[in-house]
Amino acid sequence: MNVPPSEKIGHGTPRLSINRWTCRTTGVQEFLEATASHGIDAVGLWRQDVAEVGLDALRRRVDDAGLRVSTLCRGGFLTASADADRAAALEDNRRAIDEATGLGAPTLVLVVGGVDRADKDIVGARARVTEAIAELAPYAEERGVTLSLEPLHPMFAADRAVLSTIDQALDMAEASGSPAAGVVVDTYHVWWDPYLPRAIQRAAEADRLFSYQVCDWNLPLAAEPLNSRGYMGDGYIDFPSITSMIRGAGYTGDIEVEIFHEDVWATPVDDALRIIAERFEQLVLPHA
Amino acid sequence: MNVPPSEKIGHGTPRLSINRWTCRTTGVQEFLEATASHGIDAVGLWRQDVAEVGLDALRRRVDDAGLRVSTLCRGGFLTASADADRAAALEDNRRAIDEATGLGAPTLVLVVGGVDRADKDIVGARARVTEAIAELAPYAEERGVTLSLEPLHPMFAADRAVLSTIDQALDMAEASGSPAAGVVVDTYHVWWDPYLPRAIQRAAEADRLFSYQVCDWNLPLAAEPLNSRGYMGDGYIDFPSITSMIRGAGYTGDIEVEIFHEDVWATPVDDALRIIAERFEQLVLPHA
Numbered sequence: 024m025n026v027p028p029s030e031k032i033g034h035g036t037p038r039l040s041i042n043r044w045t046c047r048t049t050g051v052q053e054f055l056e057a058t059a060s061h062g063i064d065a066v067g068l069w070r071q072d073v074a075e076v077g078l079d080a081l082r083r084r085v086d087d088a089g090l091r092v093s094t095l096c097r098g099g100f101l102t103a104s105a106d107a108d109r110a111a112a113l114e115d116n117r118r119a120i121d122e123a124t125g126l127g128a129p130t131l132v133l134v135v136g137g138v139d140r141a142d143k144d145i146v147g148a149r150a151r152v153t154e155a156i157a158e159l160a161p162y163a164e165e166r167g168v169t170l171s172l173e174p175l176h177p178m179f180a181a182d183r184a185v186l187s188t189i190d191q192a193l194d195m196a197e198a199s200g201s202p203a204a205g206v207v208v209d210t211y212h213v214w215w216d217p218y219l220p221r222a223i224q225r226a227a228e229a230d231r232l233f234s235y236q237v238c239d240w241n242l243p244l245a246a247e248p249l250n251s252r253g254y255m256g257d258g259y260i261d262f263p264s265i266t267s268m269i270r271g272a273g274y275t276g277d278i279e280v281e282i283f284h285e286d287v288w289a290t291p292v293d294d295a296l297r298i299i300a301e302r303f304e305q306l307v308l309p310h311a
Numbered sequence: 312m313n314v315p316p317s318e319k320i321g322h323g324t325p326r327l328s329i330n331r332w333t334c335r336t337t338g339v340q341e342f343l344e345a346t347a348s349h350g351i352d353a354v355g356l357w358r359q360d361v362a363e364v365g366l367d368a369l370r371r372r373v374d375d376a377g378l379r380v381s382t383l384c385r386g387g388f389l390t391a392s393a394d395a396d397r398a399a400a401l402e403d404n405r406r407a408i409d410e411a412t413g414l415g416a417p418t419l420v421l422v423v424g425g426v427d428r429a430d431k432d433i434v435g436a437r438a439r440v441t442e443a444i445a446e447l448a449p450y451a452e453e454r455g456v457t458l459s460l461e462p463l464h465p466m467f468a469a470d471r472a473v474l475s476t477i478d479q480a481l482d483m484a485e486a487s488g489s490p491a492a493g494v495v496v497d498t499y500h501v502w503w504d505p506y507l508p509r510a511i512q513r514a515a516e517a518d519r520l521f522s523y524q525v526c527d528w529n530l531p532l533a534a535e536p537l538n539s540r541g542y543m544g545d546g547y548i549d550f551p552s553i554t555s556m557i558r559g560a561g562y563t564g565d566i567e568v569e570i571f572h573e574d575v576w577a578t579p580v581d582d583a584l585r586i587i588a589e590r591f592e593q594l595v596l597p598h599a
């Protein structure tokens with residue numbers, strides 16, 4: 024489908040990328056074809072897709088659909104303290120970096136891991152993440168891939184990510200000494216941050232703003248709070264304001280829609296993509 | 312029961328205060344008597360108690376039980392933009408300050424309010440809170456009461472509090488120009504903050520650290536996430552470390568146990584207080 028963006032069918036939404044998990048109930052081939060058919064240029068893929076299809080085959084399918092890969096999700100889970108667990112996590116992350124390279128994805132998203140309930144040592148867990156990033160970033164740099172540290176909403180600090188803010192991600196990235204470590208700004212996770220404008224500006228000035236992901240914050244929270252991510256416009260997030268901060272910081276990359284919500288997963292993929300493209304054009308694109 | 316703390320019956324837990332909502336399924340009189348019978352000196356009360364019993368009668372009951380009131384919960388909800396709503400909120404907060412004075416509570420806890428889903432303007436909501444605090448703080452100061460701004464966990468930013476961190480609370484408090492505006496540090500809400508040591512130190516240096524409240528962060532989150540607050544030791548929070556920060560910052564006031572959890576509410580009050588006193592002596596008191 025290698026037609027110029029201006030001639031694409033469907034909604035024609037430059038810079039829009041669809042994260043695979045937004046349509047996780049659709050098979051990967053159907054997802055790629057549906058995305059391309061809506062005139063969307065890029066997708067964020069998951070390592071589960073690589074495991075299912077195979078790296079080379081997945082790359083061919085993406086190329087055949089005329090798509091780019093905006094991110095690979097996800098590496099990370101780097102908080103283990105036992106030597107063997109730590110070595111295994113580092114090795115798994117090197118494989119994830121290799122997969123990002125193989126897919127032509129510019130960046131690998133990292134969810135850094137949570138707290139061990141036995142020791143409750145969040146400070147120690149963060150220190151181990153910082154060390155691991157310093158070890159992995161040169162490996163990524165040599166392969167032309169960046170590491171996008173993902174600050175997760177603080178409600179996931181215990182079980183998923185001891186990394187909660189953009190500033191904290193930048194502290195970790197800068198400690199690596201490598202330009203390949205940076206941050207992904209996901210509206211769901213950071214919209215509440217009182218120092219958001221300053222933190223986004225800092226990320227941009229450090230050349231470490233590697234990805235921008237959008238979805239809304241819906242209430243009430245789902246039983247699995249990860250799945251309260253909604254279509255832009257359905258919740259509380261001010262997309263024009265946050266997107267303007269991202270633009271003001273000079274970010275010109277893809278903008279990935281990453282929604283986890285049972286209702287979205289129950290919606291036929293073409294309908295979901297149509298809604299996403301409409302909301303993107305209303306709330307995000309004019310400010311991007 | 313005006314006996315010195317060293318001679319009190321029960322567990323003998325100096326500085327321990329029990330927040331009323333921890334035992335909300337117990338009647339207020341029984342709550343006061345049970346607390347005193349465990350050798351505990353202080354309670355945090357709620358405005359619902361004032362409404363139920365009457366201010367003067369409640370003060371007498373507290374005095375008769377030999378207790379002090381460590382905090383009154385809660386004022387706030389200051390984000391409304393309509394003039395009439397705003398005036399009503401300010402007036403309600405003046406009444407709350409009066410009630411704190413009447414109960415001899417040194418501080419009124421404020422939950423500042425959430426975002427209007429219609430405008431999604433979290434920045435504007437915060438500005439209105441800052442203005443309101445500047446208006447209310449002198450009123451409190453004249454009456455010898457402080458205002459404890461409560462940063463709530465960011466998962467409540469949409470519906471309960473656009474104030475999410477200690478630093479942000481201090482910014483608001485300092486903007487008031489009054490020494491009567493400060494912060495309450497509640498472990499449930501701030502334990503995840505990567506800059507917690509620095510923020511607690513800042514609060515202390517500004518003489519604005521007015522209250523310390525403890526409970527644990529339990530998973531999975533309850534359907535109403537407020538009610539995931541557990542007994543200290545049951546979740547992920549490192550009480551020795553956070554309490555040491557509070558001590559290092561020079562805080563010598565009451566430490567209030569504020570647990571919201573269906574299991575605790577279903578436990579007979581004497582059993583709940585016994586567990587609380589034990590956990591407090593194990594995890595908090597040695598570091599306080």
